[in-house]
Amino acid sequence: MDKKKIGIIFGGKSGEHEVSLLSAASVIRAIDKEKFELHYIGITRQGRWMEVPKILGRDIDGERDITADIIEKGSWEKAAKEFNPGELKGRIDFALPVMHGPYCEDGKIQGLFEMLDIPYGGCGVLASAVAMDKALSKKIFEMEGLPVCRYELLTRRDVKGSLDAAAQRIEKSLGYPCFVKPANMGSSVGVSKAADRQQLKEALNLALEYDKRIIVEEFIDCREIETAVLGNDSPQAAAVGEILPSAEFYDYNAKYCDGGASKLCIPADISEEAATRIREMALKAYMAIDGEGFARVDFFIDKKTGKIYLNEINTIPGFTKYSMFPLLWEAAGVKYGKTIERIVELGYERYYAENSGQTVL
Ligand SMILES: Nc1ncnc2c1ncn2[C@@H]1O[C@H](COP(=O)(O)OP(=O)(O)O)[C@@H](O)[C@H]1O
Ligand SMILES: [Mg+2]
Numbered sequence: 421m422d423k424k425k426i427g428i429i430f431g432g433k434s435g436e437h438e439v440s441l442l443s444a445a446s447v448i449r450a451i452d453k454e455k456f457e458l459h460y461i462g463i464t465r466q467g468r469w470m471e472v473p474k475i476l477g478r479d480i481d482g483e484r485d486i487t488a489d490i491i492e493k494g495s496w497e498k499a500a501k502e503f504n505p506g507e508l509k510g511r512i513d514f515a516l517p518v519m520h521g522p523y524c525e526d527g528k529i530q531g532l533f534e535m536l537d538i539p540y541g542g543c544g545v546l547a548s549a550v551a552m553d554k555a556l557s558k559k560i561f562e563m564e565g566l567p568v569c570r571y572e573l574l575t576r577r578d579v580k581g582s583l584d585a586a587a588q589r590i591e592k593s594l595g596y597p598c599f600v601k602p603a604n605m606g607s608s609v610g611v612s613k614a615a616d617r618q619q620l621k622e623a624l625n626l627a628l629e630y631d632k633r634i635i636v637e638e639f640i641d642c643r644e645i646e647t648a649v650l651g652n653d654s655p656q657a658a659a660v661g662e663i664l665p666s667a668e669f670y671d672y673n674a675k676y677c678d679g680g681a682s683k684l685c686i687p688a689d690i691s692e693e694a695a696t697r698i699r700e701m702a703l704k705a706y707m708a709i710d711g712e713g714f715a716r717v718d719f720f721i722d723k724k725t726g727k728i729y730l731n732e733i734n735t736i737p738g739f740t741k742y743s744m745f746p747l748l749w750e751a752a753g754v755k756y757g758k759t760i761e762r763i764v765e766l767g768y769e770r771y772y773a774e775n776s777g778q779t780v781l
Contacts, residue, residue: 423455423456424457425514426459426512427508429516429519430518431462434519434523434524435610439520440519441491442738443738443743445488446740447516447518450741450760460500461508461511462497463519463524467523469502469503470501470503471500472490472491472499508532508538513538514764517529517541517736518739520734520737520738521604521606521607522631525548526549526552527544539771541767543712543735546709547715551709551733551734554601561705563708566705567730569638569720570594570637570638571637572589572594573635575634586624594638598620599613600613600634601627602628607676608672609672610626610627610631613639613669640729641722641723641724642729643720644720645661645663645719645720646663646719647660647719648748649714650713650759652769652770655706657703658749659687660688660690661685661687661747662689663684663685664682664685667682670682698719701717701730706733712770713735713767714766717732717733741756
């Protein structure tokens with residue numbers, strides 16, 4: 421049988437472009453090239469679609485995968501050729517988006533794959549869009565009886581209308597310190613902790629640079645606990661891990677630029693009961709948003725009270741060899757390369773379930 425042509429889709433228009441390059445390079449190094457024919461599809465920051473040519477794809481120098489190296493370094497654009505995304509189906513059999521943030525993880529590109537009739541890895545349109553919006557997903561979690569912290573949603577209109585009125589509303593309902601975030605973003609981009617009115621106003625303006633919807637949350641003095649989910653109709657949760665950030669909170673620098681000072685602790689040093697509850701809540705949240713394929717589900721545990729809060733679901737979590745999602749599955753006995761293969765299998769499974777034997781009336 422011919423090898424399936426897997427398009428690794430990386431880069432993208434979001435503020436998490438660089439993070440995607442790291443994740444994609446790791447996936448490319450790990451994926452079994454005996455089984456799959458890889459195509460390297462990059463999306464530039466401006467949204468142009470490009471393919472890094474095959475000759476580079478074969479260019480493995482000893483242990484080094486040259487294509488992965490140039491993608492990681494961000495110099496892939498020079499070697500790539502632009503194409504019309506409408507022609508994607510002719511190039512690949514299956515799309516594996518390894519991108520984060522708006523246009524990449526929020527259902528938009530998933531909608532394009534659906535329209536082009538290309539099977540793809542990870543959550544579908546609805547789950548991706550809902551999980552990306554921190555305010556909407558919290559509303560759904562609340563409806564499911566899942567514990568979330570207190571929060572307020574502000575729109576651009578609220579903030580532009582009267583910054584003072586918006587700040588006063590937050591002061592009254594949540595107080596200080598509070599966390600201000602663009603509703604649709606990731607990697608802590610645009611996220612700030614505000615300790616007074618002045619900081620709150622600055623934080624609102626910053627968040628507005630990234631999204632027209634802003635979520636403000638009560639501050640939880642917390643431990644950060646995460647688990648990883650894989651599956652379609654019968655999803656399963658892996659081990660539970662803890663993030664030990666190198667900074668006051670897990671900001672962009674602590675995530676990617678601190679040279680490894682932030683640590684992951686797997687399994688998390690929490691009680692068996694707490695770990696079981698977290699896994700159960702993760703699966704409930706995943707199913708509530710119609711999760712498919714995979715996702716990482718993040719929690720806070722209040723350091724003083726021990727109360728567990730569901731923070732967010734990431735439908736395309738960081739995917740380097742050192743990222744929490746693959747490591748949680750390694751701890752559960754599934755190797756990095758196998759986790760990627762499982763995501764491909766699940767994407768095909770969904771595609772065939774949706775497309776086999778259906779007649780359109
Ligand atoms: N309500 C909160 N209380 C305390 N810390 C928070 C709160 N919300 C976010 N943080 C900190 O900010 C980080 C980023 O916020 P998060 O909601 O996870 O956004 P992102 O999608 O960018 O990862 C978290 O990992 C945590 O360190
Ligand atoms: Mg997060």
